[in-house]
Amino acid sequence: MSARRRTPGRVTIVDVAHEAGVSVTTVSRVLRDHAEVHSETRATVRAAVDRLGYRPSLIARALVSGQTHLLVLLVSDVTNPFYPQLAKSIEHEAAKAGYMVVICNTEDRVQETRRSLMWLLHQGVDGVIHASSGRDEAVVLSLLGDPRRVVFTNRPPKSQSVSYVVSDNAGGATALTRHLLAKGHRKIGFIGGPSYARNATERLYAFTQAIREVPEAQAFVAGGKFSTTCGEQAVTEWLQSGCDLSAIIAINDSVALGAMGALMSLGYDIPGDIALAGFDGTDFAASPVMRLTTVDQHVDEMGRRAVKLLLKQLSDPGPFVPLSEVLPCRLLLRGSTEGGALTSSAKNGPYPLKRPLSAGAGSERV
Amino acid sequence: MSARRRTPGRVTIVDVAHEAGVSVTTVSRVLRDHAEVHSETRATVRAAVDRLGYRPSLIARALVSGQTHLLVLLVSDVTNPFYPQLAKSIEHEAAKAGYMVVICNTEDRVQETRRSLMWLLHQGVDGVIHASSGRDEAVVLSLLGDPRRVVFTNRPPKSQSVSYVVSDNAGGATALTRHLLAKGHRKIGFIGGPSYARNATERLYAFTQAIREVPEAQAFVAGGKFSTTCGEQAVTEWLQSGCDLSAIIAINDSVALGAMGALMSLGYDIPGDIALAGFDGTDFAASPVMRLTTVDQHVDEMGRRAVKLLLKQLSDPGPFVPLSEVLPCRLLLRGSTEGGALTSSAKNGPYPLKRPLSAGAGSERV
DNA sequence: GTGAAAGCGCTAACAT
DNA sequence: ATGTTAGCGCTTTCAC
Secondary structure, eight states: OOOOOSOTTOOOHHHHHHHHTSOHHHHHHHHTTOSOOOHHHHHHHHHHHHHHTOOOOHHHHHHHHSOOOEEEEEESOTTSTHHHHHHHHHHHHHHHTTOEEEEEEOTTOHHHHHHHHHHHHHHOOSEEEESSOSTTHHHHHHHHOOGGGEEEESSOOSOSSSEEEEEOHHHHHHHHHHHHHHTTOOEEEEEOOOTTOHHHHHHHHHHHHHHHTSTTOEEEEEOOOSSHHHHHHHHHHHHHTTOOOSEEEESSHHHHHHHHHHHHHTTOOTTTTOEEEOSBOOHHHHSTTTOOBEEEOOHHHHHHHHHHHHHHHHHOOSOOOOOEEEEOOEEEEOHHHHOOOGGGGGGGSSOOSSOOSSOOTTEEEO | OOOOOSOTTOOOHHHHHHHHTSOHHHHHHHHTTOSOOOHHHHHHHHHHHHHHTOOOOHHHHHHHHSOOOEEEEEESOTTSTHHHHHHHHHHHHHHHTTOEEEEEEOTTOHHHHHHHHHHHHHHOOSEEEESSOSTTHHHHHHHHOOGGGEEEESSOOSOSSSEEEEEOHHHHHHHHHHHHHHTTOOEEEEEOOOTTOHHHHHHHHHHHHHHHTSTTOEEEEEOOOSSHHHHHHHHHHHHHTTOOOSEEEESSHHHHHHHHHHHHHTTOOTTTTOEEEOSBOOGGGGSTTTOOBEEEOOHHHHHHHHHHHHHHHHHOOSOOOOOEEEEOOEEEEOHHHHOOOGGGGGGGSSOOSSOOSSOOTTEEEO
16 A cells, blocks of 8 residues: 555545445535435435544635635724624634634724735635725725625725625714713714724714814813723823813723723813723623623624625625615713712613613613 | 636646646655656746646645635633734734634624534535633533644633633732732722632732732632623622722723713713723723733734644644643732822823833733 | 656546 | 546745
8 A cells, every 4th residue: 555645543535435335526515505415315425424423624625615614704803892792703703604714903003904915825824804994905806806705894995896794883872972962962072083994083073073063172082092091091182281171982992991991091071071982782782890881783783794794795706886884883871971879870780781770762761 | 619617717736737747646745855857847836837827726635635724713701802912913823824714703602602612614614713712611622522623711611621821810819919918909890700700719819819819918809700880880889889899900901991981971080089990901001091010911913822832733744732821910010009190201202102111020010 | 967757635627 | 427537826846
């Protein structure tokens, strides 16, 4: 017998064919319930598969079919709690269809995106879900070649010819801003995100528009990069320069955490001195430690839809037609803007986390 | 010409060979700087590769070599902020060596581990880093077959014959408990983790031992599952049953967040009424919003070492010898145990995040 | 130093 | 309904 390079313990389709006394083609057909196979033969093959504990090599399969059943999820930073939640729902939905998900951090740097994607595309990846598109949008599209292989989510793409699933950022920001204005706030700060992140710019634009609805209202805008540190800096600079804001909106809950930290360090009462709100509806924002008013994005739903859309595109042979879905947001009103004694909730025993009390249109008091 | 199944735009090694006027063997050799190739030929091939923009198919390579350059990271829950930090350092270190990392959530369920691992092993995965071993330890080892293909981290394995990189959980818990005792606390609660998580049991054991060093000290222990909710529940139950604790140690920072939330809801002052400490040294624990005393685990270092160890094992042809590394922890003392007026730090402008002031042995006041 | 040829484990024409 | 055969893109003996 000649020296074989084969993985020692590997049971191949040939072994199964031999065991079942049929050809490899038949085994292959049974395995994928392809074409017609006599039910008796099918049973024999199934038995052989079980007896030998055979599992097809997805690598060999990928080599011949060109499909790896691997998806990439591009995020700017897994450390931002919004993304793990998104990733979880994406992985779950993908697993249901037999797909694996590889998560890559781009850190919002084009080079990182290019590096990961080149590696992955040549490794063989069926599709991409980009949850943090920005300056790398063009690179992704050109590297991928076929727009049907990508779905953008979270941050809307610039390109008109790709699919995406995003939240109604404008709607959420408008509702939040109007709520603050209705509560009497007239000087409101907005800690934004980078200009290349379109979810951030949409929120900012909606904010400034909403502010204009009240003539005497003033907007203060600070830039940022979605990080906790940015929240700290913006607040510190505003307050040290004597800016007398009465409310602050952070571009997301992480930035709000930074802002809240700075406000507390500087001795401000929330919402007594300054009200604070975030965006995303992450879990920790619900904690009594933050009791942060925020705009819930329905992350899970967004993830699920992104996967479904991508898989549909991948299997659809017809001409490609980009689809887009915009999910509504939900305002979650909490102590950071609504005030109220914290101890009052103690009467209810374990504090309520996401329980609706008096809900307005699309908003809940939690 | 016959119909080809080849991916349309794919440039193969054959194309390069043709372009360079050599055989595929030579191209293959140049690509992996294998064996001796005439420097002139090498240059010709390199030029052809560049001109055609050729990149080898890792799938084909995997099929023949049996190596996929894919690693799996098993975690119980990406949503626990400790894991994204770990994942980041692992991905970074793996990328340096040309490896990709797939993150899988086990949710601490054996079935989940089995499912993911079976899928991945037959997809072809070179190695596994298990950061959340528990009841699934045996399954992982038997599914993998070869112990050299796995490194455990974060939670020490039961098995003596596998490698692992963990923190000195006992040391950290001892230092923290002694610190609280030294501050005069005599009734200390410990919100633990599940019994199958050995990092949790190590911390718990060290805690009870340290408590015994002070005769009049009392320990209160609650079970849990590393989740925020567990922190809430434990605290609520203790306090509603009239337990007069003066300090609480949570098994990790997420549980501490839950505990802090419950304490605040119930109107307790931290640390005035009850002091609180966590474990892990996650970023959000450092925020003035939590100012949580915690035991820093050096996650990044742990991740880096786990990858290095795994890659070493994978490439080492000799007989397998399991190695283990235990990294020291560092006590980070903050407001949740040390008291002090929050506003005092305001004088320093942006509050200090991890700035050492008066440091004891292995501990820092932050 | 270089090339021809035999696979890695599987799928998909094309027979039968 | 089942088998034969030719690859997928690459690595690797074994000749030259």
